[in-house]
Amino acid sequence: xxxxxxxxxxxxxxxxxxxxxxxxxxxxxxxxxxxxxxxxxxxxxxxxxxxxxxxxxxxxxxxxxxxxxxxxxxxxxxxxxxxxxxxxxxxxxxxxxxxxxxxxxxxxxxxxxxxxxxxxxxxxxxxxxxxxxxxxxxxxxxxxxxxxxxxxxxxxxxxxxxxxxxxxxxxxxxxxxxxxxxxxxxxxxxxxxxxxxxxxxxxxxxxxxxxxxxxxxxxxxxxxxxxxxxxxxxxxxxxxxxxxxxxxxxxxxxxxxxxxxxxxxxxxxxxxxxxxxxxxxxxxxxxxxxxxxxxxxxxxxxxxxxxxxxxxxxxxxxxxxxxxxxxxxxxxxxxxxxxxxxxxxxxxxxxxxxxxxxxxxxxxxxxxxxxxxxxxxxxxxxxxxxxxxxxxxxxxxxxxxxxxxxxxxxxxxxxxxxxxxxxxxxxxxxxxxxxxxxxxxxxxxxxxxxxxxxxxxxxxxxxxxxxxxxxxxxxxxxxxxxxxxxxxxxxxxxxxxxxxxxxxxxxxxxxxxxxxxxxxxxxxxxxxxxxxxxxxxxxxxxxxxxxxxxxxxxxxxxxxxxxxxxxxxxxxxxxxxxxxxxxxx
Numbered sequence: 001x002x003x004x005x006x007x008x009x010x011x012x013x014x015x016x017x018x019x020x021x022x023x024x025x026x027x028x029x030x031x032x033x034x035x036x037x038x039x040x041x042x043x044x045x046x047x048x049x050x051x052x053x054x055x056x057x058x059x060x061x062x063x064x065x066x067x068x069x070x071x072x073x074x075x076x077x078x079x080x081x082x083x084x085x086x087x088x089x090x091x092x093x094x095x096x097x098x099x100x101x102x103x104x105x106x107x108x109x110x111x112x113x114x115x116x117x118x119x120x121x122x123x124x125x126x127x128x129x130x131x132x133x134x135x136x137x138x139x140x141x142x143x144x145x146x147x148x149x150x151x152x153x154x155x156x157x158x159x160x161x162x163x164x165x166x167x168x169x170x171x172x173x174x175x176x177x178x179x180x181x182x183x184x185x186x187x188x189x190x191x192x193x194x195x196x197x198x199x200x201x202x203x204x205x206x207x208x209x210x211x212x213x214x215x216x217x218x219x220x221x222x223x224x225x226x227x228x229x230x231x232x233x234x235x236x237x238x239x240x241x242x243x244x245x246x247x248x249x250x251x252x253x254x255x256x257x258x259x260x261x262x263x264x265x266x267x268x269x270x271x272x273x274x275x276x277x278x279x280x281x282x283x284x285x286x287x288x289x290x291x292x293x294x295x296x297x298x299x300x301x302x303x304x305x306x307x308x309x310x311x312x313x314x315x316x317x318x319x320x321x322x323x324x325x326x327x328x329x330x331x332x333x334x335x336x337x338x339x340x341x342x343x344x345x346x347x348x349x350x351x352x353x354x355x356x357x358x359x360x361x362x363x364x365x366x367x368x369x370x371x372x373x374x375x376x377x378x379x380x381x382x383x384x385x386x387x388x389x390x391x392x393x394x395x396x397x398x399x400x401x402x403x404x405x406x407x408x409x410x411x412x413x414x415x416x417x418x419x420x421x422x423x424x425x426x427x428x429x430x431x432x433x434x435x436x437x438x439x440x441x442x443x444x445x446x447x448x449x450x451x452x453x454x455x456x457x458x459x460x461x462x463x464x465x466x467x468x469x470x471x472x473x474x475x476x477x478x479x480x481x482x483x484x485x486x487x488x489x490x491x492x493x494x495x496x497x498x499x500x501x502x503x504x505x506x507x508x509x510x511x512x513x514x515x516x517x518x519x520x521x522x523x524x525x526x527x528x529x530x531x532x533x534x535x536x537x538x539x540x541x542x543x544x545x546x547x548x549x550x551x552x553x554x555x556x557x558x559x560x561x562x563x564x565x566x567x568x569x570x571x572x573x574x575x576x577x578x579x580x581x582x583x584x585x
Contacts (some may be wrong), residue, residue, distance in 0.1 A: 002035035002177055003050070003531055005199040014047045014234050020109045021063040022051055027133035035177055036161040040204050041229075042090045044236035044263070046085065051158050052553040053151040057143035059103040060089070060158075065298045071111045079120065086122045088254050094256035099145035128320055152180055156191055160260055162199055162224040168457070168522075169503045172384060172420035172559060184259055189502065194222070195419075197379055202226045206373050209336075209346040211324075211366075211489065214377025216556040220349040223377070224320045225253060231318055231345060232267050239316035242269045243335070245326040249518040250274075253322075272331065273299060280306045307334045314338060318345035321546075323518075325350055326357040327365040353413050353552045356517065359542050367580040380416040382520055384424020384560050386417070393582035398548065398557070401574065413552075425561045428583035430536045432568050438484040439477075441525050444563060445490060445508065448523055455491050457522040458503040461554045463513050466531050477528050481510055495519065513550050518556055524558035526551075527565040529576060547575065 006025050008017040024446045034054025071443040089104050090374065105122055109129040122519050124132060124142065132138045146154070155178055155565060156163060164170065169179065169190045178193040194202075200214075201223045202542070206432045218312060223243070223282045244250040254269035270278070280286065280302045315338045321327065332348070348366065351430065380388055396415040398534040407432075431437040445458060462477040485492045491507035509521065532547045555562060564579050566572070 001179055003032060003038060003052070003202065005196040006038060007196070007200045008039060009200075010203060010205040011207060012205050012231075012234075013560050014041075015203055015497070017213070017232075018049070018063045018065045020065050020107060023109060024107065024129075024133070025195045026064065028139070031136045035153065035155070036388060037162055037199070039230075040159045040161070041233040042096065042158040042160075043089070044233050046089060046092075046156075047234060051237075052139070052143070054140065054143065054154060055234050056146045056149075057140060058101065058151050058154045059143040061103065061142075062102075062106050062355050064106055064108045065110065066108055067110050068112070071108075074108065074254070075116070075118075075500050079118070082123065083120070084099045093158075097154060100157070101146050102154060102158070103144040105142050140578075152178055155181070156180060157194075160191075160492065161229040162194050162202070162223060163193065164286050165189050165191050165205060165256065165260060165502055167502055172422050173381065186379065186386075187503065191275075193463050194226075198223065198381075201375065203376065204231070204375060205231070205345075207343050207345065208372035209348070209369070210375060211348045211350055211369075211371045212371040213350050215380065215415055215416045215476075215487055216351055216553070217380045217382030217520075218352060218377035218414075218416055219379070219381050220351070220377050221322055222248075224322060224347055224349055225256065225346060228267060228318070228320050229261055229264065231259070231511050232264050235317055240267050240313060240318040240320070241316050242267065242320045242322070242567065243275060244269075244271045244321075245323040246517060247271045247274070248495075248499065248515065249322060251497055252502070252518065255500060256502060258419045272327065276303050276306050279302075279310060282383050282473065283309060284584060300358075303434065311336075311337050314340050316340070316344075318347075320345075320347045320349075322349045323354070324348040324366050325352050327366050329366055329368050330356065330386065332366050332369045336395075343537075352411070352493075353549055354517065354550055355527040356514065356553075359546050359549075369572050373389055377544065378414070378416050382559055383418060383556065384422045384426035387422075387555070387558050387560075387562050388418035388420075389585075390426040390582050391552070392416075393577055393585045394551070394555070397578045398575070401578065422560065424559075426560070426564075427582045428566060430565045430566050430580070434480065437527055437565050437567075438481070441527065442488045442522075443488065444482065444525065448561070453523060455508045456506055457520070457527070459495075459509040459511060459516065459523070460492075460520040460525045461511055461513060461516055461529065463530040463531050463550055463554075465512050466528075476533070478510055478512070483511075499550060513554055517553055520557055520559055522559050523561040523563075524554070525563045525565070526554045529565065529569040529579075532576075544575065551579070557558065 003383060010461055036050060036052035038050055040051050048060045049063045052059055086104055093100060093102050104317050105124050107129060109126055111125055112127060113123060113125040114127055166298045170192045173192060176193050182189050182191050198219050205227060214220050228240060228242055242253055249267050250271040257264060257267060257269060285302045285305050288301060291298055297334045319335050319339055338348060394409055429440055460481055465476050490509055493505040493507045495509050495511035501519060501521060532550060566576060566580060
């Protein structure tokens, strides 16, 4: 049986697992030889417990725990609602997937309609349920045949929230339930279905506040997006917000939702600073661009007034916060104040080792927020084995050599296991001059293109756009990299707020660490690391933490191959030497 996923942990009525559902799987697990998804919400306000396809046949099922006593009182009303929904579903399927044949049945194993003289083809009552669970092939009687239609298109069309969309096929996932090419405008993209564990996380849906903890690449953002899509469809009359710290990530997620789910009009995807400034604009609260104070100080002035004005106004049924490691406790408290008081959803994605903001300031972390639920993500879906082992080794060595002196070293990195069977490749390359380093990068780029990779599969990451020595002159990092690539006829582009994982440029991407924190590439060249230990005093715990976070973020961007460049320097800190050690283990 390939049903993803029969495990559900939810107190939301539409998503929770019902008694009749448990009974169905207990009897049917061996006879269901096809494939499908559970708990899908393809249409506003309508959910299904199971989408199942076998051979060229497809069907939707909804389980109902209605008892004889309840049905005897409300039989007419219940049947009218069911028939109305049945007809609406048939119309919506034809609109969404023209030409597809998908049956729809309500399963009511605790009610015997035949004894009451009621016959409805779309209801499986007690008598029909007994026949179903006691006959190995009876399920096909409740499926519709598609003679000229691919059932994979039905799986994708009705369960899009369970697919990861990328510009290139995901070669790291072994035997996904479904991987198919899709077209959007003039683009050809690849949709890969998530696995059982990922879908189980998506369907672990509970009211209240939930923190989702995990290392980079463990699917936290994917789960958040899928949860948002599911719950926004379940409650089409309520509003939801997806809030990021980074503008690039909000652009990326907004683009995904608009592209794949254009029917969703009750979702607002926005970065946090934009949200606060937008709320303040109504009351003429704006940043003072002429002020000599920093952006953060000016922003805090606006935030303080906005928080006071909106403290009792309830806008959102659900709020999803990504990159929460860069938020403060007061930010979450404010967002809680503008959400519904009861039966609301607050989901927070958190990875302490990716924090890039507020490191120098005395702030209260979102970890101090009292969450109702905590979910840990422990499976890495992004990195090949070698890259995963390299990152794990680097983290272990930091602890081994006592370089995590932050007071919270015991849970600084969340352990993970690599899901990919692809080996991958990691090199820590030492060099004595910038020209030697860039020559090596160019050589690697040419070798990888000869192996079939494209320029768009590659990214060159430098920590900051800082001055570096080229020959006898100092130039900025990005101009130095740019000029070497130009001299060698290599096409490139710079990452910006509009760069995302769905639509890659035609050239090698060049980026500082801040423009690549949410991107991934098959091949990453991480260079100019000496800029880090020249800029930071490693003896300072805040600087050490910033350096570690930058290294962790950069190296976890690579999916298949990683090249880390280390300048030969007797004065470089031991922390940098650990990169070399970790690559050899």
